[in-house]
Amino acid sequence: MEKDFFDRDPKIVARDLLGKKLVHEEHDGRVSGIIVETEAYYTKTDKASHTFYRPSALKFFLNNLPGTAYVYFTYGNHWMLNVLTKDGAVLFRALEPVEGIKKMKIRRKTSEIKKLSNGPGKLAQALGINGAHNGLHFAEKKIFVKETNLAPQIVEATRIGITRDSHKKLRFYIKGNEFVSKK
DNA sequence: TTCGTGATAGAG
DNA sequence: TCTATCACGAAG
Numbered sequence: 001m002e003k004d005f006f007d008r009d010p011k012i013v014a015r016d017l018l019g020k021k022l023v024h025e026e027h028d029g030r031v032s033g034i035i036v037e038t039e040a041y042y043t044k045t046d047k048a049s050h051t052f053y054r055p056s057a058l059k060f061f062l063n064n065l066p067g068t069a070y071v072y073f074t075y076g077n078h079w080m081l082n083v084l085t086k087d088g089a090v091l092f093r094a095l096e097p098v099e100g101i102k103k104m105k106i107r108r109k110t111s112e113i114k115k116l117s118n119g120p121g122k123l124a125q126a127l128g129i130n131g132a133h134n135g136l137h138f139a140e141k142k143i144f145v146k147e148t149n150l151a152p153q154i155v156e157a158t159r160i161g162i163t164r165d166s167h168k169k170l171r172f173y174i175k176g177n178e179f180v181s182k183k
Numbered sequence: 184t185t186c187g188t189g190a191t192a193g194a195g
Numbered sequence: 196t197c198t199a200t201c202a203c204g205a206a207g
Contacts, residue, residue, distance in 0.1 A: 039202070041202075049202085050202075053191095054191065054192075055191095056191075056192090072202090073189075074188095074189085074190080074201055074203070075187080075188065075189080075203045075204080076189040076190080077187075077188055077189085078188095080202060082202085093202085119203070120202070120203075121203050121204065122204075159202070161201085161203065162201090163200095163201090
């Protein structure tokens with residue numbers, strides 16, 4: 001991953017992340033998957049972004065560098081993994097499991113591969129991501145993104161689970177991939 | 184479709 | 196204190 005990869009417009013980063021590998025390096029081995037679905041959020045101009053209605057989130061975005069993990073807890077159950085970019089962030093929404101599948105199955109309490117990481121909450125659970133990872137920089141290589149030789153076909157769509165600015169096409173996924181959370 | 188779950192933030 | 200809301204997921 002080239003330096004300054006994350007120091008670009010969130011929409012560009014969201015697209016470029018598709019087909020790359022998201023890795024969580026743990027003491028007992030690595031857990032990873034191909035990124036198949038992402039969403040972009042903008043710090044200042046996006047009403048759907050946490051920065052728009054959560055002062056603490058705005059502070060976090062403004063006080064951390066692109067490439068920093070933004071992990072938050074919601075709906076009483078779920079952790080969400082994002083990475084900061086220039087003027088925004090990208091939410092990791094779905095992965096195609098690659099390494100550590102056995103561990104993912106235990107964490108997710110299912111043996112069905114397709115249900116391991118086909119959604120943002122599921123993905124974080126499968127990878128073992130939680131609040132302890134908030135603020136870690138991807139350059140530290142605990143959580144990070146790795147290049148692949150894939151060149152996926154990308155589909156652009158509206159974001160999921162938001163109300164404000166729901167018409168904006170800031171969701172991206174790999175065409176035809178069976179791990180995408182929704183069509 | 185409905186409902187659980189808990190942090191955050193603003194109002195009272 | 197109280198209440199609304201929420202970048203979700205599982206069950207039915």
